[in-house]
Amino acid sequence: MAVELTAAHACLTGYVGIDEAEPLLSWAIDHPEGTVDLSGVNHLHAAVCQVLMACSVRIVAWPRDEDLARWLPPSRVWQHEANAKHTASKQCTDL
Amino acid sequence: MNPLLAQFVDESAELLDRCNEGLLRLEQDPQDRAAVDALFRAMHTLKGNSGLFDFPELTEVLHAAEDVMEALRLGRLQYQPSLGDLVFHLLDVVRQGVADIRVEQKPTAVIAQATALITALKGWLPQGAAEADSIQHEPSAVPEELQLVLPFAAQTALWPVFETVDTLWYIAYRPQPDTFYHGEDPFWHARRTPGVVWGTIVAPRSWPALENFDLYRCVLEFHLVSQAAQADIAHHFQFQRDSVRLCALDRWRLADLGGAEALTAMAGARREALVSLLQRGAWEEWERWLAEEPDASGPAAWFRGFAQAGQQDPDRLRAAVRHWAVSLGLETCVGTEEKPGGLPPSAASRPQEDLGRHDAVMPSTATIRVPAAKIDRLMALVGELVVAKNGLPYLAKKATSEYGAEPLARELRAQYAAIHRIVEDLKMAVFDVRMVPLSTVFQRFPRLVRDLARKLGKQVTLSVVGGETEIDKGVAEILAEPLMHLIRNSLDHGIEPPEERERLGKRVPAELRLSAWYEGDTVIVEVSDDGRGLDSDRIKQRAQEKGIMTASDLARLSERDAWHLIFHPGFSTVDRVSDVSGRGVGMDVVKQVVERSGGRVALDSHKNQGLRVRLMLPLAMMSRRVMVVELGDQPFGVPIEHIVEVVRCAPDGQQSLGQRATLVWRGRSIPLVNLGEMFHTIPGPRLNGFGECAVLVGRVDDAEVGLIVDGFRETVDVIVTPLEGPLAQLSVYEGSALLGDGSVLLVLNLRELIQWQWS
Structure with missing residues (x-):
């Protein structure tokens, strides 16, 4: 499964298609403080990208896939990067 | 609606008026350079303004229109009436779209017609321009609105690529909003572009609240740089041609993107040394300079890449460095003995940028925008003050008759006189605020006349006189409708087709006059034509057929009285119902509307010489x-x-x-x-x-x-x-x-x- 959603955390892996966009949006609305792990992602559908960029969730891990990583935008998602670096370890222990 | 959007809606109306006006002038004289410029500037500003909001269709349509205007301006395209029709139609659609924004928060009318309009507009562009605009870009031109989103680090990373190719392609891919419904994943498509050396996702400037977020409407753009051949890129985006803009990126353009910035980021002494050695082309010192640089990434890395990529053309490199240095105020370290070797790379694109900036400057005018409702309220209050003031004479009368206090009554009257004077002045002042020139009403008619004349196959010149005549806003607002009916009637019933006019020895084109002037406390607005005039016999005949009057009553009717029958509800002398006029509504509406505002209508007609309709309107409607x-x-x-x-x-x-x-x-x-x-x-x-x-x-x-x-x-x-x-x-x-x-x-x-x- 490409997306695993828990109360505080979303873990996306592999190819995340458009079907995941809606559940992800609902999750983001319900969990504005939620965190997202993209480390295992190879591709995000543009619709999923939009959702991640539009909502305020924090990305705690960026894709290991270098080709994908270089595309991800210097926008709101990025803004959380600095925070994410600090809190990533804490988040992990929460899990 | 947020204030910025509200302002956009207000300003758009004005800009559209300006476009209309420019286009009409252009139609009269296709060589009118000033008209083309005005039209282009208005269109350009409109497009620029629309770009502040998330209305991609609106911006695209306006952009396409702007391209056509640009072609006109540069003489690559000759004005033709059918192009005028298209642009007039476009202005109407945009006007409707802007009105839709007020109600529905989006330009529905524009969204519905965007593709058709853009295709039609593109059809007008000269072949070369159309191609340059979509996929085959000539290397020297950056599409004006295409903002290269190329961070400093990415520029630095691109320098080595120039060792193998001379030209890179900057691709801005803005998928259609409904692209997801076509089963497309634009991000995947962008990633699969051949020869990608850099790419990023460009998000809109602001996001809506998540609850309102339409996740199936694509709002992202993808910007990338590819080293593939242009044909390969074109092939990859062959089904997205309309969504893709391409711009050639040679080393000099890349240099121009970041040169000044890189230079600024450097410490003073290092910077001067660098400028100096690059100017002198002292490559042996260059290595030493680099070795001394503590931070091997950042600006130094940028310059290393730049120097390597630019060495093949040292003159141009020197010119570019010189240009940046001068723009940063570092003339001292640029040798004066050398003359600049050609234009700096950015010079070519300067004028367009300036044009955009010129439009963006807020004019510092002595006028302020006030919502009409506030003025109406002021007017209502003054009206009440007038009535309240009128109470004082009654009070004075009462002081004498009931209390026998004549001295008090006299003082009250004196006081009344003072207040009366002030209130009158105040009334005039507020009245003055409400006055608008009739040109605000008249300005829509040149367009109406043009469209109707074309539709009816008649040749008409409209002359407008007295547009500066000022009239109360309330009267001006109601005047538009009756005037429109009158003009339609003149065009449809009054003015003869050109052949008939020639047969009668009348002038072609026919003349339609719209004039206004003051007469005492009233404003006269007159619509006159040199057409057929009223035919009292036909009017009487028609009145009888319609059962408006009996034959015996009609026989007694004078010619002048017969004319007034055209104001009777349901009267129409033309047999066919055209979509211009002739539905038997119109003239009665004219009369009703004018009389409701306290005005009168007068007719004067001479057979085969024309009809003159005068609307006599009060200056003000307040009291x-x-x-x-x-x-x-x-x-x-x-x-x-x-x-x-x-x-x-x-x-x-x-x-x-x-x-x-x-x-x-x-x-x-x-x-x-x-x-x-x-x-x-x-x-x-x-x-x-x-x-x-x-x-x-x-x-x-x-x-x-x-x-x-x-x-x-x-x-x-x-x-x-x-x-x-x-x-x-x-x-x-x-x-x-x-x-x-x-x-x-x-x-x-x-x-x-x-x-x-x-x-």
Whole structure:
């Protein structure tokens, strides 16, 4: 499964298609403080990208896939990067 | 709606007007350079403004239109009437779209027609331009609105690529908003572009609240740089041609993107050393300079890449460095003995940028925008003040009659005079604020005339005179509709087709005049044409067919009276119903609307020479001047514009013609109406010591009538409010007004009164 959603955390892996966009949006609305792990992602559908960029969730891990990583935008998602670096370890222990 | 968007909507209306005006001028004289420039600037500003909001279709449509304007401006395209039709249509659609934004928060009309409009506009572009605009870009031109989103680090990373290729392609891919519904993943498509060396996702400037977020509407853009051949890129995006903009990125353009920035980021001494050595082309020092650089990434890395990529053309490299240095105020380290080797790379694109910036500058004008509602409120308050002020004379009268305090009464009157003067001044001042030039109404007609004339196959020139005449905003607003009907009627019924005019020896094109001027307290707006004029025989015939009047009544009708039949509801002399006019509504609307605002309509016609319709309108609608007349004990108001004269009439001045009483007045005999009888006031007409009764001579529609009343009082300025509820059925009253002493004055509607009397 490409997306695993828990109360505080979303873990996306592999190819995340458009079907995941809606559940992800609902999750983001319900969990504005939620965190997202993209480390295992190879591709995000543009619709999923939009959702991640539009909502305020924090990305705690960026894709290991270098080709994908270089595309991800210097926008709101990025803004959380600095925070994410600090809190990533804490988040992990929460899990 | 947020204030910025509201401002956009307001300003767009003005810009669209400017576009319309420019286009009309261009149509009259296709060589009019100033008109093309004005049109282009207005379109450009409009497009720029729309880009601030998330209305991609609107921006794209305007962009396409701007391209066409640009082609006109550069002489790559010649103006033709059919292009005018298209652009006029576009302006209408955009106007509707902007109106939609106010209501639905999105330009629905534009969204619906965007693709068709863009395709049509692109069809007009000269072949070369169209191609340059979509996929085959000539290396020197950056599309003006294409903002290269290329971070500093990415630029640095791109330098090594120039070792293998000379030209990279910057690709801005903005997928259609509905792309997801076509099963597409634009991000995947962007990633799969051949030869990608850098790419990023560009998000919109702001995001809506998550609850309102439409996740199936694509709002992302993808910007990338590819080293593939142009043909390969074109092939990859062959189904997205409209969504892709391409710009060639050679080393000099890349240099120009970041050069000044890189130089700025450097410490002072290092920077001067660098400029100096690059100017001198001292490559042996260059290595040393680099070795001394503590931070091997950042600006130094950028310059290393730049120097390596640019070494093949040292002159150009020097020129570029010189340009940046000068722009940063570092002239001292740039040798003066050298003359700049050619233009710096950015010079070519400067003028366009300046144009954009010029439009963006906020004009510092001495005018402010005030919502009309605020002025209306001010006007209403002044109106109330006028009425309240009118209470003082009553108070003075009461001070004398009830309290015997004549000195107090005198002071009250003096005070009243002072307040009266101030209130009058205030009234005039507010009135002045509400005044708008008639050109605000007239400006839409050149377009209307043009469109209708084309549709009807007639040749007409419209001349507009007196657009500067100012009139109350309220009157101006209601004037548009009647004028439109009049102009339509002239074009459809009055003005003959060109062949017929030639046969009659009349001038082609026909002339339609729209003029306005002041006459005392009224403004005259006149629509005249040199067409067929009114045919009273045909009007009579039609009136009979429609059962408006009987044949015998019609036979007695004078020519002038017959003309007025065209104002009868449901009257139309043209057999076919055109979509221009001729539905039998129109002229009656004209009359109704004008009379409702206290104005009059007059006709003058000469067969085969033309028709002249005059609308006589009050300058202001705020307060009405009425004369107070008495019937029994009750006061009634008669609008002053209907009053010709007040006379005393001895019984021997009255005659009976059949059943009708008439009054001989100034050598004419006019019908007499006993208002007292109509209102059943008791006792009958009040006579003075000479046995004379009071007669008010009124005029309605060029017809005079004498009204027998019991007495005259003063004239007052009042605010007439229409009657409400069941009383609204009583059409003999125009409305009611509050007098200064608090009593209610019913204001008579003379026209209805007379019609009621005759029937």
